[in-house]
Amino acid sequence: MSDETDASAFDALLRAAREGDSSALASLWHQFSGAVAAFARARGAADPDEVTNDVFLAAFRCVGDFEGDVAGFRALLFTIARRRVSDDLRRRSRRVAVVSWSPADDGSALAPSAEDFVIGRAAQDDLLRLVDDLTADQRDVILLRLVADLSIEEVAGVLGKRPGTVKSLQRRGLDSLRRALGAAPASTPPTHPHERAAR
Numbered sequence: 001m002s003d004e005t006d007a008s009a010f011d012a013l014l015r016a017a018r019e020g021d022s023s024a025l026a027s028l029w030h031q032f033s034g035a036v037a038a039f040a041r042a043r044g045a046a047d048p049d050e051v052t053n054d055v056f057l058a059a060f061r062c063v064g065d066f067e068g069d070v071a072g073f074r075a076l077l078f079t080i081a082r083r084r085v086s087d088d089l090r091r092r093s094r095r096v097a098v099v100s101w102s103p104a105d106d107g108s109a110l111a112p113s114a115e116d117f118v119i120g121r122a123a124q125d126d127l128l129r130l131v132d133d134l135t136a137d138q139r140d141v142i143l144l145r146l147v148a149d150l151s152i153e154e155v156a157g158v159l160g161k162r163p164g165t166v167k168s169l170q171r172r173g174l175d176s177l178r179r180a181l182g183a184a185p186a187s188t189p190p191t192h193p194h195e196r197a198a199r
Contacts, residue, residue: 010070018064025063029056032074036081039147042128043085043139046092055080071154078148079158082140130180138173141166 016024036055040048058080059073066076131139137159144155152170156163 007069010073014063014066014073017060018066025060028059028073032077035148036077039078039081039143040085042131042143042147043082043089044132045085045088047088051081051084051088054084058084071151074148074150075154075157078144078150078154082144082158130177133180134173134176135169137161138169138176141169142173142177145170 013024013027017028033052033056037048037052040051040055045051055077059077062076066073068076131142134142140159141155144150144158145152150158152163152166155161156166159166161169
């Protein structure tokens with residue numbers, strides 16, 4: 001299916017959701033909830049399912065006013081998710097517990113990349129422990145790129161930062177992970193699958 005067909009299908013789905021069509025809302029849930037829950041879980045939310053429910057309740061309340069494409073909707077979801085997880089962590093006021101997560105949890109697969117190399121070098125628990133040791137900004141960038149599968153520009157929108165800042169945070173975060181795993185640093189920063197395809 002082409003990107004144009006995908007975009008048309010999403011536009012139709014979004015129009016139906018704006019009109020309150022329950023099957024359209026359910027489709028949006030099924031399409032995106034796995035990635036939202038995986039992000040919440042990887043960020044250490046006490047109850048990722050509850051965070052996911054809260055995210056979609058908030059998104060569905062404002063879907064009538066939403067104007068944008070699938071990338072914009074994903075950015076909206078992860079903006080809300082990041083805020084909900086931050087609220088959860090603030091309420092708990094303690095160090096985030098490391099939990100088990102697998103890229104297969106959200107049903108998405110990325111093409112082989114530097115991220116895949118990093119993930120392939122460590123057990124899941126070790127990787128999440130290492131991610132948890134990054135700065136807050138680096139951790140958010142790495143998780144939004146790897147778990148949420150957002151582009152640099154989408155991550156910039158979610159975090160309210162410039163794309164160049166996001167690239168720098170990603171590079172420093174991945175370099176820290178590589179050093180911790182004993183891997184040789186790559187000469188160029190990894191790219192998002194859509195960015196690779198556009199080259």
